[in-house]
Amino acid sequence: xxxxxxxxxxxxxxxxxxxxxxxxxxxxxxxxxxxxxxxxxxxxxxxxxxxxxxxxxxxxxxxxxxxxxxxxxxxxxxxxxxxxxxxxxxxxxxxxxxxxxxxxxxxxxxxxxxxxxxxxxxxxxxxxxxxxxxxxxxxxxxxxxxxxxxx
Amino acid sequence: xxxxxxxxxxxxxxxxxxxxxxxxxxxxxxxxxxxxxxxxxxxxxxxxxxxxxxxxxxxxxxxxxxxxxxxxxxxxxxxxxxxxxxxxxxxxxxxxxxxxxxxxxxxxxxxxxxxxxxxxxxxxxxxxxxxxxxxxxxxxxxxxxxxxxxx
DNA sequence: CATAATTGTCAAGCAACTTGACGATAATCT
DNA sequence: AGATTATCGTCAAGTTGCTTGACAATTATG
Numbered sequence: 001x002x003x004x005x006x007x008x009x010x011x012x013x014x015x016x017x018x019x020x021x022x023x024x025x026x027x028x029x030x031x032x033x034x035x036x037x038x039x040x041x042x043x044x045x046x047x048x049x050x051x052x053x054x055x056x057x058x059x060x061x062x063x064x065x066x067x068x069x070x071x072x073x074x075x076x077x078x079x080x081x082x083x084x085x086x087x088x089x090x091x092x093x094x095x096x097x098x099x100x101x102x103x104x105x106x107x108x109x110x111x112x113x114x115x116x117x118x119x120x121x122x123x124x125x126x127x128x129x130x131x132x133x134x135x136x137x138x139x140x141x142x143x144x145x146x147x148x149x150x151x
Numbered sequence: 152x153x154x155x156x157x158x159x160x161x162x163x164x165x166x167x168x169x170x171x172x173x174x175x176x177x178x179x180x181x182x183x184x185x186x187x188x189x190x191x192x193x194x195x196x197x198x199x200x201x202x203x204x205x206x207x208x209x210x211x212x213x214x215x216x217x218x219x220x221x222x223x224x225x226x227x228x229x230x231x232x233x234x235x236x237x238x239x240x241x242x243x244x245x246x247x248x249x250x251x252x253x254x255x256x257x258x259x260x261x262x263x264x265x266x267x268x269x270x271x272x273x274x275x276x277x278x279x280x281x282x283x284x285x286x287x288x289x290x291x292x293x294x295x296x297x298x299x300x301x302x
Numbered sequence: 303c304a305t306a307a308t309t310g311t312c313a314a315g316c317a318a319c320t321t322g323a324c325g326a327t328a329a330t331c332t
Numbered sequence: 333a334g335a336t337t338a339t340c341g342t343c344a345a346g347t348t349g350c351t352t353g354a355c356a357a358t359t360a361t362g
Contacts, residue, residue: 059341093339
């Protein structure tokens, strides 16, 4: 006697975005594990992508990654332990320590880039080249205006 | 002298997706707080959207939300404490407890739906109606094929 | 009716953060 | 110059959102 299955759940863009993003992350992590870089997890990937070719100081890295310096430090402890990056004291400022990729770290980044391209290609195959371009453009515009709609 | 082949970071779709998704979540949470539903946080929102109008058992809810029943239980403890849902023992099965919205819970869902629509409208204004439709379609296709590209 | 499965629960632990406090160093200001 | 102020990295502890493991109560199955 209880009909009314009623659509109480709105299908919203945020939910769609979340699911696709989760799918992307899951695939990326799976692929990195499969290629022997299992220590290159999700959180570390998000951090490590801000380390440039020439290295970066921890605090600057934290700012770029949008995390506290303490959070960054904890991830870096692990990354140093796994041999992906190294901490070098800045000769110009004894307080500062520069984070730089090791050879292993560069390898991981190269593989990560390959994986990203692979996933992107599969996306493109699924929805078509035109839709893929549209998707990218739309996301870029939204990102560019992220701060405008802060409120 | 730098013989580094140096893989500089490529701009990938996953990063774009992540940033837009984060922006969406941040805005949603901010708006819910502003409208007096600060207890309706991000994790709870993801869970609560699977509670139907007629309620649902905890284990079934966990399956829908893709979490363990223990994780669900912990969120429900909070939601019960905040008066958003209630646990009712199923008359047909004394083991089972049905999770149902209270009046406050329904209010929260209504407000949440409004907020979602608002954000969606702002997105549409930014990128245009056509691009918004394309975005939604693209995301839906990718979601639909999520399992195909499991590997 | 004995055994197995399911439901919810208690407990402990882990990952990815956070805030707070602090010593070492560098920059700025009298 | 010296004294204050700011910055950098670090140690410690707490929070959130999950996880795995164990278990009693209840229902389903042989």
